Amino acid sequence: MLERIRIVLIGTSHPGNIGGTARAMHNMGLTDLALVAPRCEPLTADTVSRASGADALVHGAHTVETLEEAVADCTLVVGASARSRTLPWPMITPRALGERLPEELAAPESRVALVFGREDSGLTNAELQRCHAHVHIPTNPDFSSLNLAAAVQVLAYECRLAWLDHQADEPQAPAEQPLASHEELEHYFAHLERTLVAIGFHDPATPRQLMARLRRFTLRARPERMELNILRGILSYTERLVPRREDD
Amino acid sequence: MLERIRIVLIGTSHPGNIGGTARAMHNMGLTDLALVAPRCEPLTADTVSRASGADALVHGAHTVETLEEAVADCTLVVGASARSRTLPWPMITPRALGERLPEELAAPESRVALVFGREDSGLTNAELQRCHAHVHIPTNPDFSSLNLAAAVQVLAYECRLAWLDHQADEPQAPAEQPLASHEELEHYFAHLERTLVAIGFHDPATPRQLMARLRRFTLRARPERMELNILRGILSYTERLVPRREDD
Secondary structure, eight states, X not given: OGGGEEEEEESOOOHHHHHHHHHHHHHHTOOEEXXXXXXXXXXXXXXXXXXXXXXXXXHTOEEESSHHHHHTTOSEEEEEOSSOOSSOXXXXXXXXXXXXXXXXTOSTTOOEEEEEOBTTTBOOHHHHTTSSEEEOOOOOTTSOOOOHHHHHHHHHHHHHHHHHHHHHSOOOOOOXXXXXXXXXXXXXXXXXXXXXXXXXXOOTTSOTTHHHHHHHHHHHTOOBHHHHHHHHHHHHHHHHHSOOOTTO | OGGGEEEEEESOOOHHHHHHHHHHHHHHTOOEEEEESOSSOSSSHHHHXXXXXXXXXXXXXXXXXXXXXXXXXXXXXXXXXXXXXXXXXXXXXXXXXXXXXXXXXOSTTOOEEEEEOBTTTBOOHXXXXXXXXEEOOOOOTTSOOOOHHHHHHHHHHXXXXXXXXXXXXXXXXXXXXXXXXXXXXXXXXXXXXXXXXXXXXXXXTSOTTHHHHHHHHHHHTOXXXXXXXXXXXXXXXXHHHSOOOTTO
């Protein structure tokens, strides 16, 4: 189970935090690290010093340019978020996240991504809206900014506890229907937006959070692949009704 | 409650770990730090850098020569221990420790100490035997040595969770957005089915469980009233595109 949990760090500035993250992961039995557009050289003397023997995880990390690439194959994407946002998103506690993991990872092809933002500014709204849910580590409101590796440590610890608890249980039956992957969901959202523009319902120049609201609604339902196929079928039928413009 | 939990570091070698400990404590709302015979200058540039704004806790720390002095007024002393020892001692998990805290700290004069050993060799047997119990953070057996500040982070997090749980007798705030009523949902499903028939996607004569699947998907998301209004708006825009039949 633990090998199918991916830690994703976006725009990290300090190599020491990458090393600290690798150590925290290895301590808790996690192995899958992805770095999205790091703002520093990932492997320096600081990395190795803070990794304290876990730098193999940094050597093995995938470095990519976008969050989409990092989580394309993931069936659950959870963003670590300190702030409550203008558009509220499903929020879970680290403990509730841990408790969900055995079921989320019951199917062998399932993957969970835990996404952490920049040291100075966290995750952007666009990044947060690509997540099924946000996890908030409860902190002192007067001093709420956790060190990046410390935040990874807390969530990795909850992952390990959930895994240990699960060892004693009976094996879970996988969900009957495979869930849609992040990539399939993004294709659906792109198709949905195109269609809403084509039918005149949506004007990207005045978005009024429309796509964000539709994302939140859809992600909350955790669509199965087959459900997404139905929804895309509806979009295709709708598109056919749109009169072709002369200059098309 | 949190102000009566003391973090005790024995024989720390790296100022950065003292700074990281202060940050982890302050993040979780702990304030009481004691240093026993540190093997480094506690306040250096490294301390301040890792403390990231929490160095006041290091300024306020009591530095003493022996564990006895550091925990003299404590009613419960718990030692962080990685190893199982020759002489078995009461062992608790971090979670069980958290669950015990509200009762342990119910009396106003009570104090709890969480004791952490040296980076290289942990607590001595003599120190461990001065503890009421030992707490073991579950780790990967192949890579079990946690960073000192990371270990403090995990236990401080459990302290904060226990404190928050203890506060949680307060009534919960209602959801910000009202959920759609059953009636509103049924109107939506009727509208959806009409539209899917109109665009030629759905034939009620051969339903293939289509509406059942769309119901299940939608209900799973527990739609808010506003979200349902958006979905009905999309249906209305779609219906307008359907060419009117001659006999309508």
